[in-house]
Amino acid sequence: MTVEQSRCLGAGQCEQLVPEVFRQDEEGLSRVLVAEPEPALWPRVLQTVQLCPVQAVIVEEASGHAPQDTE
Numbered sequence: 001m002t003v004e005q006s007r008c009l010g011a012g013q014c015e016q017l018v019p020e021v022f023r024q025d026e027e028g029l030s031r032v033l034v035a036e037p038e039p040a041l042w043p044r045v046l047q048t049v050q051l052c053p054v055q056a057v058i059v060e061e062a063s064g065h066a067p068q069d070t071e
C-alpha cells in the first residue's frame with residue numbers, strides 16, 4: 001500500500017481515520033508508516049481508500065495482504 005504524494009492534497013482524512021498507518025509529513029502530505037497493516041486495521045484502511053478525495057491511497061494486491069472488501 002502506498003500514498004501517491006503527487007496527488008495528495010493534505011486534507012488529512014487518512015491520518016484521522018487510521019493514525020496507526022498514515023502520518024502527514026512536515027509539508028502536510030500523507031505518507032505510509034506501515035505498508036502492510038495488520039488485518040484488524042484493513043476495514044479502516046479500505047474506508048480511507050474510498051474517502052480520500054483524490055484517490056491517492058493505493059492498495060496493491062501484490063502485497064498478498066489486501067482482503068476483499070466484504071461490504
Ligand code: SF4
Pocket residue numbers: 003007008009010011012013014015029030051052053054055056057
Ligand atoms: S486522505 Fe488523501 S489527500 Fe487527504 S491526506 Fe490522505 S492521502 Fe492525502
